[in-house]
Amino acid sequence: MFTSAFTHWTIFRIALQERLVYRGDFAIGTLLRFLPIITQIFLWHAVFAGAHATAVSSGASPQEAERLFGYTYQNVVAYYLLSMLSRAFSSMPGLASGVARQIRDGEIKKFIIQPIDMGGFFLLGRIAHKLAYYSVAIGPFALVFFLCGDYFDTPPSGAVWLAYFASLLMAFLLGFFLELTIGMIGFWFLEVSSLLFVYMLFSFFLSGHMFPLDMLPAWAKVIVQFTPFQYLAYFPAAVFLGKIQGPELWRGLLIEAAWVALFIALSRVALHYGLKRYSGYGG
Amino acid sequence: MKIGRLGKSQGAACAGACPAVRKGGAEPDAKDRICPCYLAHVAAPATPTNLSLQTRNPTIEIRGLAKTYHVYQKREGLLASLGGLFHRRFREVRAVDGIHLSVQAGEFVAFLGPNGAGKTTTLKLLSGIITPTAGSATVLGFVPWERANAYRRRFALVMGQKNQLWWDLPAQESFRLHQQIYRIEPTQFERTRDDLTDLLGVRRLVGQPVRELSLGERMKMELIAALLHSPDVLFLDEPTIGLDVVAQHTIQQFLRSYQEERKTTILLTSHYMKDVAALCRRVVIIANGRIEFDGSLDGVIDQFSGHKIVTLQFAEEALVGGAPPDLGRFGDVLEVTPPKARVRLPRHEVSHLLAEVLGRWPLEDIVVSDPPLEDVIAELFSRSSAPEIEQAEDDRAPMVT
Amino acid sequence: MTISQSHAQLDDPPGRDAPRAAYLRVYLTFVRNSLVRDLSYRSNFVIESVASTSWVAMNLGFYLLIFNNPYVTQIGDGLGWGKYEFFVFLATTMLVNNLVQIFFMPNAEEFSELIRTGRLDFALVKPIDTQFIISLQKISWASISNFLVGVGLLGYSLWRLTTREINPLAISPVAAILYPVYILLGVAILYSLMITMSAASVWLGRNQSLTNFWFYITNFSRYPMEIYNAGWGAALMYIFTFIVPVLVVVNVPARLLAQPLSPRAWWEWPLAGFAVLASVGSVLASRWVFQRAIKAYRSASS
Numbered sequence: 001m002f003t004s005a006f007t008h009w010t011i012f013r014i015a016l017q018e019r020l021v022y023r024g025d026f027a028i029g030t031l032l033r034f035l036p037i038i039t040q041i042f043l044w045h046a047v048f049a050g051a052h053a054t055a056v057s058s059g060a061s062p063q064e065a066e067r068l069f070g071y072t073y074q075n076v077v078a079y080y081l082l083s084m085l086s087r088a089f090s091s092m093p094g095l096a097s098g099v100a101r102q103i104r105d106g107e108i109k110k111f112i113i114q115p116i117d118m119g120g121f122f123l124l125g126r127i128a129h130k131l132a133y134y135s136v137a138i139g140p141f142a143l144v145f146f147l148c149g150d151y152f153d154t155p156p157s158g159a160v161w162l163a164y165f166a167s168l169l170m171a172f173l174l175g176f177f178l179e180l181t182i183g184m185i186g187f188w189f190l191e192v193s194s195l196l197f198v199y200m201l202f203s204f205f206l207s208g209h210m211f212p213l214d215m216l217p218a219w220a221k222v223i224v225q226f227t228p229f230q231y232l233a234y235f236p237a238a239v240f241l242g243k244i245q246g247p248e249l250w251r252g253l254l255i256e257a258a259w260v261a262l263f264i265a266l267s268r269v270a271l272h273y274g275l276k277r278y279s280g281y282g283g
Numbered sequence: 284m285k286i287g288r289l290g291k292s293q294g295a296a297c298a299g300a301c302p303a304v305r306k307g308g309a310e311p312d313a314k315d316r317i318c319p320c321y322l323a324h325v326a327a328p329a330t331p332t333n334l335s336l337q338t339r340n341p342t343i344e345i346r347g348l349a350k351t352y353h354v355y356q357k358r359e360g361l362l363a364s365l366g367g368l369f370h371r372r373f374r375e376v377r378a379v380d381g382i383h384l385s386v387q388a389g390e391f392v393a394f395l396g397p398n399g400a401g402k403t404t405t406l407k408l409l410s411g412i413i414t415p416t417a418g419s420a421t422v423l424g425f426v427p428w429e430r431a432n433a434y435r436r437r438f439a440l441v442m443g444q445k446n447q448l449w450w451d452l453p454a455q456e457s458f459r460l461h462q463q464i465y466r467i468e469p470t471q472f473e474r475t476r477d478d479l480t481d482l483l484g485v486r487r488l489v490g491q492p493v494r495e496l497s498l499g500e501r502m503k504m505e506l507i508a509a510l511l512h513s514p515d516v517l518f519l520d521e522p523t524i525g526l527d528v529v530a531q532h533t534i535q536q537f538l539r540s541y542q543e544e545r546k547t548t549i550l551l552t553s554h555y556m557k558d559v560a561a562l563c564r565r566v567v568i569i570a571n572g573r574i575e576f577d578g579s580l581d582g583v584i585d586q587f588s589g590h591k592i593v594t595l596q597f598a599e600e601a602l603v604g605g606a607p608p609d610l611g612r613f614g615d616v617l618e619v620t621p622p623k624a625r626v627r628l629p630r631h632e633v634s635h636l637l638a639e640v641l642g643r644w645p646l647e648d649i650v651v652s653d654p655p656l657e658d659v660i661a662e663l664f665s666r667s668s669a670p671e672i673e674q675a676e677d678d679r680a681p682m683v684t
Numbered sequence: 685m686t687i688s689q690s691h692a693q694l695d696d697p698p699g700r701d702a703p704r705a706a707y708l709r710v711y712l713t714f715v716r717n718s719l720v721r722d723l724s725y726r727s728n729f730v731i732e733s734v735a736s737t738s739w740v741a742m743n744l745g746f747y748l749l750i751f752n753n754p755y756v757t758q759i760g761d762g763l764g765w766g767k768y769e770f771f772v773f774l775a776t777t778m779l780v781n782n783l784v785q786i787f788f789m790p791n792a793e794e795f796s797e798l799i800r801t802g803r804l805d806f807a808l809v810k811p812i813d814t815q816f817i818i819s820l821q822k823i824s825w826a827s828i829s830n831f832l833v834g835v836g837l838l839g840y841s842l843w844r845l846t847t848r849e850i851n852p853l854a855i856s857p858v859a860a861i862l863y864p865v866y867i868l869l870g871v872a873i874l875y876s877l878m879i880t881m882s883a884a885s886v887w888l889g890r891n892q893s894l895t896n897f898w899f900y901i902t903n904f905s906r907y908p909m910e911i912y913n914a915g916w917g918a919a920l921m922y923i924f925t926f927i928v929p930v931l932v933v934v935n936v937p938a939r940l941l942a943q944p945l946s947p948r949a950w951w952e953w954p955l956a957g958f959a960v961l962a963s964v965g966s967v968l969a970s971r972w973v974f975q976r977a978i979k980a981y982r983s984a985s986s
Contacts, residue, residue: 352982407805407983410805410808410809411808411809412805412808412809412981412983413981413982413983414979430808432811432812433811434811435809435810435811436811438809439809440805440806440809442805445801445802445803445805445806446803447803447806449717449721451721451724451725452717452720452721452724456716456717456720459713460710460713460714460717463706463709463710463713464710464810464811464812465810465811466706492724
């Protein structure tokens, strides 16, 4: 047990070191990640300006056009920034393809032989990655949020903060185990990349990454409720902005937790059967 | 080369350029070495079928060619790379360090040398892929690194470890592309293609995607592609590397008969002695970016090996009391399997050994032979290789000069 | 028949003194080869087409959602970008980007690989302009589906614009002729940017950030340039018009087609003129960079 803790610490430490080496690149990369948001924000600015003009020219009161889909322009900017933050927690670049590749190349064998739990191994690696990322990225992020302070109105209450952090942590776990499970498909199918692409496609549009999910028409909203995607970007941001409140909020957290549990279970099952199948083929 | 046979001015020019003369100072016998100067001025050059004008001027002329690289510390990441543009630490690597060479039309010359000796760099300079830091070279009258289309149309380059054919397509599609690029007239193209594929025995494979072919078959296709436009000059960089023995043999045979018929000027670099011995009369040994030797294979042994190998076969009864114990006196005892013993010893010791042995033991057979060429070359390389140069061509990161 | 016999029949092998390579024929061979290759990987081809088209469809969905709102009838205040004008803009973006994707993107990626592996050597020894081979040898037919979607969107939007009851759009013949011309000029600008960035890998080594960079920069060209003209965005607008002219790529042809002939803003025709200069300038600049890169090329050893 002692050795196990030590091993885990070593894995963690090595992964952390690896990422910190690329500090400068990180900082630049982080700032660059905000660029696509900038274009979107300019677009929304123009949308709101147009809506305002339309409202005025049609004789309605301009106040009516200040909220589109329940969001003011400030809300929209705040939303994009917050969704970036959520995505920083929940996005797992290269996880699924990395796992699939390791399966394909046979590196997975070491998990059969060595007493290291594969899921735990990757999880620790990702945690290290994220920590390293944040230790550098927190600078640019804080800067951006500070500069855009005007776009946030009332700060959330204590309970909501708690709920927000819970949703962020769960977003991390959800994103991780979801992609891990997808990667495990590699035990059965050689080409995970097409499946991954489909996942990315749906995730991009249905997670709230591209736009606040409140914009969706009613029928689409219903469908989205049955998917886990919204918890990757939209849900935490909406919680922070107060778009989801009261019983709806707690229910949402519960459902998110349920999704996390589901994917943890799925990934373990997939790992178990996958390794069985794998070693059956005479490594 | 008998300098005495040349005019005074010619002799002086030869003396200046000829590595053999520069090294030894002595006048070797023409029989042993085929000095390029001798070839140029004395022996009649082979008559090429496809060279237009200059038959007396060398096809390839290299003077003092040098290529020095600055190898920079590679930096990871965009920011670090950009920073690397301002502050760079480097070490200087002389891949080619001033070489002189003359090759006549129709010659088949081998470049031998250890890793990083500068052979591939020289070929790349002659192909115009990189530009030199000093010196000059002309091939077929052109300056290679000016990359004139008229020049590029007349030579071909084949590299054993890099493929140029389209991976997913049948070789014949790549051939067709070559035809268009080199503007080969259709009937001519078809005839050449069919001849070449027949000679190499790959006719039935041209319709198969290149990725499905074996290494040897791929190499043959690469060769064919290179020869479709009937180049006057062919540069081959380790064409048989990694191939099985049969494929190597086929390609060697092919190259030999092709060269004999077409009288193409060929420069071949190789690690394999068999390639060299089978194909080339003239060997150029490069190490550390400099030419160490330029002449025939026999000349290599004569010049670079101070040793001989004596194989003694004793009469049966002589070994009753055990093998002669003191053979080791004269040199290294390589092997003792009664009734034979093999000893490697300096040349001047041979007569002593023989005198001793003949006097004391009855012998059935004595063979005095040269050490294997591989050993001679390996010894030459190990004597002259420097660690710095070894790294030059292994550096996979292309950085700016 | 031996080789020398077959050659002896012709005094001087033809093509030997041919003055230049037959660029058109070579290009047609490239087209053919790429087609053969893409079709031999048929399932891949289909998957890629479907994947990229779904992506585009979802993007369109986003814009449809925006215009779903009763108050959103235009982008920007009085800029002239109503719903279908905006869709014309989008369609133009699709046309330009997909032309680049079809004809140049695979080659730009391949170029970095060729530099890294040293296989650029083979392009350098061929008797044909190196930039020609490098830029054009592969064609990605899978992106054609997106191009067709763009054409469809353009057609539909123009139809809606020209048949609406209030103020139907009249497309002048000048606009109709200049539109494809400016699309090609836009492609030229993007091509130049792309090839410059690939060529930079000679100096910078392989770099993922470079591909991301491409994406970020071209992201700016997706929307009408006037939307940037707010606050500090104006600086961005000027930088991406005059220094890295990605904004003129889509804006000029889209404006030409979708905006009524008069009144035109005072800066429209000068901008169009500038776009021509920008294209020519970009192409020349990229050629210069390309040739410097070839000179600095080291040819990685095996």
